[in-house]
Amino acid sequence: MQSPRATGRPRDARIDAAVLDATLAVLDESGYRRLTLEEVARRAGTTKPAIYRRWAGRERLVLAALARRLGEIEVPDTTCTMCDLGESLSVFIAAFRRMPPDVLGPLYADCSSEPELRAEFMSALFDPPRAAVAQTLDRAIARGDLRADLDVGLTLDLLASFVHYRALFGHATTDAHETERAVETLLHGIATDYPHLLAHSLGLSEPPVRAHELHHDAPAT
Amino acid sequence: MQSPRATGRPRDARIDAAVLDATLAVLDESGYRRLTLEEVARRAGTTKPAIYRRWAGRERLVLAALARRLGEIEVPDTTCTMCDLGESLSVFIAAFRRMPPDVLGPLYADCSSEPELRAEFMSALFDPPRAAVAQTLDRAIARGDLRADLDVGLTLDLLASFVHYRALFGHATTDAHETERAVETLLHGIATDYPHLLAHSLGLSEPPVRAHELHHDAPAT
C-alpha cells in the first residue's frame, strides 16, 4: 500500500507471523464463526489493539491468513488437454480443501456486504485458481483441442462453480476420479446426438442429415 | 411436528403470519446479516418472546419465511429435451432470484455449523429445485436424448452449482440467454474431437481412425 513508516517504532514482524499462524490454528479448530480476535490475540501472545493496528477487521485478518496458506498456484502445461484440465481442477480443489466449509462460506458472507471487501476476497481467494484454469483453457483452444468459438467465461464458471459447490456445501469430497468424470462430461457433452436435439428445439421435426457438418452456431433464422 | 397442545391458551395464528411477513420485509430491505429479531417483532406488532415460542432461532425463522416464499416448483415436460432443461434451469434461477445473495449465503453460513439445521436448509431451499432438474434429466434419459450411462448426480451438480455460483456470488445476473448457452455447452461438450483427446490422454499418440464409432467408455486395458 503506502511506503513503510520512516519514523517511530517499527512493527514487530514476529507479531504479524504469530497472529496469522494463530488465526489459521483457530480457524481449523473452531471455524470462522467461532473465531474471536481475543482468542487469536491470546494465542499469538499479543493483544487485540496490536491486531487492529495491522488489519481493519477480522474479515481482512482471515483473508490475509488464508491467502498466505493458499500460496501460489501453478498452471500445468503438458500437451494433453484432458490431463491439464484434470490437473487444473485438482489444484483448484486442493486449494479449497485447505479452506473448509466452516470457513469459506461464513467468510464470504461477511465480505459480501462491503463491495471493496468483496473484491479483496475475490482477488485473494477465488481469482488465482480461476486464472489458472483459464490459462489452461486458452492453451487448449490455441492447440485446437477445444472449439474456437468456446465461451471461455461460461466454461470457466461451469468448472469453477462445480468446485465451489462441493467446497461450500461439502456433501462430497471431490476426489480425483470425480474430477476426471466432470472434465470428461464437460468435454464430451451429455447428449447422444446434439445436432438432433438442436434441430428439434428449433422446431424441425426431422434431424438434419449431415449432422456432423452442422456448425455449432444456430443457423440464421 | 407434534400435535397441537390441547390445553392452555392457543397461539394466535395471525402472529405467525405477521412475523413471517415482517421477516421477509426485513430480509429484502436489510439482508440477512442486519436482520434482528427485535426489528422483526416490532414490525409484526409483537415481541421477541412470541417469536422464540415459535421458532428456535433466527435461522429457523428465516428458513420458514423463505420456504414460504419459494412455494412449489413445477417440472416442465415437453418432448424437447433442450427446452425442458432450459426451462428447468430457468425455474431454478427464478427460485434463487427471490433469495438475493445478501440472504442465501449468510443464512447457509449460519446453518452449516449445526448438522440438523443444515439438513433443514437443504430440504427447504436446495432440494426442491434440484429435484425438479433431476426429474427432467431422468425423463430425457428415458427418452434416449441423453446417454444412458450418464452420471445423473454429477450432471445435476454441474447444473445446480452453476446456478448457485451465480446466485451466491452474483457477479452476473444469469439471464435466459446464458442459461441456454450453458445447457448447450453441457449437451454438446466443449471438445472439438473428444475421442481424439481421450486417446491422447491414454498415451496413444496417433488418433483412432474411426473416431465417431468409438464408444464413450474407454477401451479395455
Added chain:
DNA sequence: ATTAAGTTACGTTACGACTCGTATCGATAT
C-alpha cells in the same frame, strides 16, 4: 559521539454499543 525531541508500536485495561436468548410478571384465553 552524545543527547534530546518526535513519532509510532507495544501491552494492559477498560469502556460503550449492540444482539442474543432467556427470565420474569400480571393479564388473558381455553
Added chain:
DNA sequence: ATATCGATACGAGTCGTAACGTAACTTAAT
C-alpha cells in the same frame, strides 16, 4: 390448570476503540 399474550429486564458475548505508561527507532541539534 395450563399456556400464550405484551412488556420489560437481564446476563452473557463480542465488537471496535480509547485510554494509559513504556519501549523502540529516526531525526536533528549539541
